[in-house]
Amino acid sequence: MPTMQFPYPRKTSHPPPYQTPRASTFQRRRTLRNLAPYGLGILAIVLVFLYFLRSSSPTTPRPPPGTPPVVIVTTLDAKQSEHYKANIIENRKDYASRHGYATFFPNTTDYDLMSGVPSSWSTVPSMRHAMTLYPHTPWIFYLTSTALIMNPSQPLDLKVLDPRKLESLMIVDRPVVPPDSVIKSFSHLKGERVDFILTQDKEGLAGGSMLLRNGEWAKFFLDA
Numbered sequence: 362m363p364t365m366q367f368p369y370p371r372k373t374s375h376p377p378p379y380q381t382p383r384a385s386t387f388q389r390r391r392t393l394r395n396l397a398p399y400g401l402g403i404l405a406i407v408l409v410f411l412y413f414l415r416s417s418s419p420t421t422p423r424p425p426p427g428t429p430p431v432v433i434v435t436t437l438d439a440k441q442s443e444h445y446k447a448n449i450i451e452n453r454k455d456y457a458s459r460h461g462y463a464t465f466f467p468n469t470t471d472y473d474l475m476s477g478v479p480s481s482w483s484t485v486p487s488m489r490h491a492m493t494l495y496p497h498t499p500w501i502f503y504l505t506s507t508a509l510i511m512n513p514s515q516p517l518d519l520k521v522l523d524p525r526k527l528e529s530l531m532i533v534d535r536p537v538v539p540p541d542s543v544i545k546s547f548s549h550l551k552g553e554r555v556d557f558i559l560t561q562d563k564e565g566l567a568g569g570s571m572l573l574r575n576g577e578w579a580k581f582f583l584d585a
Contacts, residue, residue, distance in 0.1 A: 424497035429463040431500045431517055434491045436469050436483050438506060449506050456513040463498065465491045481505075484568070489583045492575055501579070505569030521572070524552025531555075557582065 433453050437446050450466055457464045467487045469480040484503060491501050500522065504510070521527055531550065536542035556579065558572040573579050 424499065428497045429457075429461055429495065430498065431457075431460075431502050431522075432463040432465055432491050432495045432498050433457055434465045434467075434487055434501060434503045435506050436467055436480075436487045438469050438480050440480075441506065446506070449509075452510055452513075453504070456510045459513055460516040462502075462517075463495060465494065481568075485583055488573060489580075492579065492583070496575070499575055501573045501575055503571050503573070508569055517572070521558060524555075527552035527555060527558070 433456070435449060435453055437449070450464075453464050453466070456462070465487075467483070467490060469483040472483050472486040472490075474482050474486075484505075488501050488503055495501075500517070502517065519526070521530060528551070531546075531552075533546055533550065534548035535546050537544045537546060556574040556576065560567050560570055573582070
């Protein structure tokens with residue numbers, strides 16, 4: 362019975378060059394050395410991107426334990442009676458004790474102001490003084506001595522300082538100088554980025570009640 366025979370596979374006339382293990386290792390090292398600059402370049406771009414991303418995001422240092430979240434500043438006028446000033450101090454202290462705030466009661470005569478200027482000019486140095494006494498307190502709340510806290514049960518964060526609450530109260534996209542000023546208040550400002558809170562009444566801006574976020578901008582604002 363005849364048997365089938367299969368031909369042997371033909372060898373190629375161009376066999377691959379033989380490489381010793383040493384030559385193969387050298388080739389890999391050479392390839393890695395050629396790719397190293399590209400890898401370092403990509404790593405440098407990533408590090409630069411992360412640096413600018415971190416720099417652009419606001420960072421707030423954590424205050425030490427026991428730091429009051431708010432300090433209430435009220436300047437006392439020497440022309441006011443002692444009984445009146447005692448009532449104002451008690452009003453502020455009662456409110457502060459309910460919510461863990463601090464209080465500060467400087468006199469309008471404590472600061473070296475120019476002669477003949479109104480006593481209200483002591484507002485700025487009194488707030489700057491409070492920032493020095495409470496450097497880690499997030500908010501400085503100035504309230505004139507002619508105002509009275511009528512509802513001491515409500516904390517400031519519930520009324521205004523919470524970012525979402527503040528955004529609901531802000532007057533946005535309005536002319537700075539009514540009625541048709543080209544310059545308008547910001548329309549997309551977030552509550553977390555607000556540093557100065559000022560209210561208004563029927564007379565206009567009410568400078569007797571204001572909140573200032575403690576920080577570098579506040580120092581610039583008060584020292585300018």
